[in-house]
Amino acid sequence: MSSDVSEPRLDDEVAGLKELYRDFAAADLMPLWTQRDDLMPVAPRPTAVPAVWRWSQLYPLAQRAGELVPVGRGGERRAIALANPGIPGRPYTTATLWAAIQYLGPHEVAPSHRHTQTAFRFVLDGQGVWTNVDGDAVRMSRGDLLLTPGWSFHEHHNTTDSPMAWIDGLDIPLIDQLDAGFYEFGPTELSSCATPERSRSERLWGHPGLRPVLAPDRPSSPLVAYRWEHTDAALRDQLDCADEGLAFTVEPGHAAVRFTNPTTGRDALRTIRIEMHRVCGGVSTEPVRAVGSAVWQIFAGRGRLQVGETSFEVGTGDLFAVPSWTRFALTAADDLDAFRFSDEPVYEALGLDRVDGGAGR
Numbered sequence: 276m277s278s279d280v281s282e283p284r285l286d287d288e289v290a291g292l293k294e295l296y297r298d299f300a301a302a303d304l305m306p307l308w309t310q311r312d313d314l315m316p317v318a319p320r321p322t323a324v325p326a327v328w329r330w331s332q333l334y335p336l337a338q339r340a341g342e343l344v345p346v347g348r349g350g351e352r353r354a355i356a357l358a359n360p361g362i363p364g365r366p367y368t369t370a371t372l373w374a375a376i377q378y379l380g381p382h383e384v385a386p387s388h389r390h391t392q393t394a395f396r397f398v399l400d401g402q403g404v405w406t407n408v409d410g411d412a413v414r415m416s417r418g419d420l421l422l423t424p425g426w427s428f429h430e431h432h433n434t435t436d437s438p439m440a441w442i443d444g445l446d447i448p449l450i451d452q453l454d455a456g457f458y459e460f461g462p463t464e465l466s467s468c469a470t471p472e473r474s475r476s477e478r479l480w481g482h483p484g485l486r487p488v489l490a491p492d493r494p495s496s497p498l499v500a501y502r503w504e505h506t507d508a509a510l511r512d513q514l515d516c517a518d519e520g521l522a523f524t525v526e527p528g529h530a531a532v533r534f535t536n537p538t539t540g541r542d543a544l545r546t547i548r549i550e551m552h553r554v555c556g557g558v559s560t561e562p563v564r565a566v567g568s569a570v571w572q573i574f575a576g577r578g579r580l581q582v583g584e585t586s587f588e589v590g591t592g593d594l595f596a597v598p599s600w601t602r603f604a605l606t607a608a609d610d611l612d613a614f615r616f617s618d619e620p621v622y623e624a625l626g627l628d629r630v631d632g633g634a635g636r
């Protein structure tokens with residue numbers, strides 16, 4: 276057969292394909308065979324990157340916001356998100372987690388609202404703010420973890436003459452992806468401005484191993500304050516017991532505790548896992564990568580971390596993001612306490628959890 280017969284046929288085919296793709300697009304269709312290979316990668320390829328935020332930079336910026344930006348109806352919170360440079364233009368610390376520094380000046384109030392996003396506060400330093408969770412006034416002080424389960428009304432009151440800053444963790448990016456966000460303003464009149472030493476939730480639920488007989492199980496922890504004195508003692512005792520050959524440290528010289536719901540023994544919050552780790556000076560944690568992402572804050576001490584290909588020196592107050600399926604290890608220069616939160620409960624609920632390496636977590 277001569278070529279002047281086959282060539283027009285090829286041209287017809289190309290023209291036909293071009294028309295087909297045009298018609299696909301016009302009909303809002305996308306064929307699988309033209310997709311790049313990121314539709315089903317062989318392993319997760321997070322857009323978030325390993326990143327660090329220094330407390331020495333965060334705090335003065337929050338302080339400046341405190342001088343220039345009022346808090347109240349409208350903005351509602353003077354919270355400044357740690358925005359992952361791999362996710363440009365969004366206030367997302369990882370694909371699923373939001374972390375922010377929040378700053379409340381002397382006698383300021385962050386008004387009442389509620390949302391389906393789950394939240395917590397962790398206090399690096401300072402005191403003087405009471406967070407009010409569904410009418411229960413909860414003191415915030417150094418090393419404390421305070422919970423705001425989804426859909427609980429909450430407001431924050433600084434009752435002192437000094438400013439206070441803390442870290443907020445929320446599942447905002449997850450809820451955004453799931454199209455599951457609902458939001459409501461609370462009453463404009465303030466709820467109680469009480470400043471009790473112990474919240475109602477601690478009086479009911481804060482006694483180790485004891486629960487009110489008639490209280491039903493709850494999906495999120497009814498205990499909304501976890502005090503540093505308990506976290507610190509639990510870590511110290513875990514390391515001491517390990518010295519006696521008796522304990523469940525993550526690995527030698529690395530103790531960790533998880534904040535749990537006293538009614539179920541499961542994670543304190545439904546979508547966010549929260550832990551405190553203590554790594555003894557000179558110890559390096561076993562490299563581990565897991566599906567799901569985490570954010571850490573160094574509570575005390577100094578160390579070096581390796582996240583994927585990136586290595587950072589970190590000290591007290593510094594925060595960093597560990598994207599999904601990114602290898603992570605921490606070396607403590609001196610005794611180091613590190614606060615960690617992750618989205619693991621979500622992956623576990625969906626059967627998507629996977630871990631590679633690490634020392635038995």
Ligand code: 1HN
Nearest residue numbers: 352354375377394429443445
């Ligand atoms: C929120 O309610 C708080 O209650 C902090 O402190 C940060 C970021 C976005 C939406 C709601 C808080 C938030 C937030």
